[in-house]
Amino acid sequence: MEHLWAPWRIEYLQRAPESDCILCRKPAENDDEANLILYRGQHNFVILNAFPYNPGHLMVAPYRHTADLQVLTGEEAKEYFDIIKMVLELLREVMRPTGFNIGLNLGKVAGAGIAEHLHTHVVPRWGGDTNFMPVLSDTKVMPEALTATYRKLRAKL
Numbered sequence: 001m002e003h004l005w006a007p008w009r010i011e012y013l014q015r016a017p018e019s020d021c022i023l024c025r026k027p028a029e030n031d032d033e034a035n036l037i038l039y040r041g042q043h044n045f046v047i048l049n050a051f052p053y054n055p056g057h058l059m060v061a062p063y064r065h066t067a068d069l070q071v072l073t074g075e076e077a078k079e080y081f082d083i084i085k086m087v088l089e090l091l092r093e094v095m096r097p098t099g100f101n102i103g104l105n106l107g108k109v110a111g112a113g114i115a116e117h118l119h120t121h122v123v124p125r126w127g128g129d130t131n132f133m134p135v136l137s138d139t140k141v142m143p144e145a146l147t148a149t150y151r152k153l154r155a156k157l
Contacts, residue, residue: 023047023061023117036150039157043076044083048150053123055144056095056153060084061119069106069118080120087122094156095149097124 026035027045036048038058049057060083062076072080084102091097101123105112 021065021114021117023059023114023119024063024065027063033150033154036146038150038153039083039086041079041083043079046083046087048146048153049121050146052146052149053101054125054129055149056091056097056124058087058091058122058153059119060087060122061117065116066118067106067112067116069104072118084120084122090153090156091122091124094152095124097126099125101125 026047027037027040029035032038032040036050037045038048039046043064044060044062047059047061049059060080062072062080064072064076066072069077088100088102091100101121103121103123104118105115105121106118108115
C-alpha cells in the first residue's frame with residue numbers, strides 16, 4: 001500500500017475547540033493576510049476556509065455575531081448576497097472552476113462547524129476534483145497551498 005502524506009491535516013484533527021467565535025475574532029485582529037481575510041465590506045467579510053474542501057474554498061460572514069439569517073437587516077442581507085456574487089466572479093476569473101457549491105448550514109444538526117455565527121461556504125468545483133481518496137482514506141488532495149490561493153485571489157480584488 002502506498003501512502004499520501006497530508007501533514008497539514010493533523011492541525012485540524014488535533015485542534016482544541018475554540019473558546020470564542022473565530023468569525024468574530026479574526027476580523028477584529030486586523031491582520032488580514034495572516035487571518036486569510038480577502039475582503040471587508042461595511043457589514044460582511046470574506047475569509048478563506050483554513051481547512052478547505054478545494055482550493056479557493058471561502059466563506060462570507062457578517063461582522064455581527066448571529067446564527068440567524070432572518071435577523072439580518074435589509075442592508076446587511078443585500079451586501080451579504082452582493083458579496084457572494086462578487087466572489088463567484090472573482091473565483092471564475094482567477095481559479096476557473098466549472099461549477100460551485102454554495103451553502104449555508106444553519107445549526108449544528110445541519111452540519112454547521114461554527115453554528116453560532118452565520119456564514120456561507122463558496123466552494124469552487126472542477127470536473128474530476130473528487131476521487132477515491134476521501135472515500136477510501138479520508139484524505140483530500142489539495143493541489144495548491146492556502147497562502148498561494150490567498151495571494152492569487154487578493155491580487156485580483
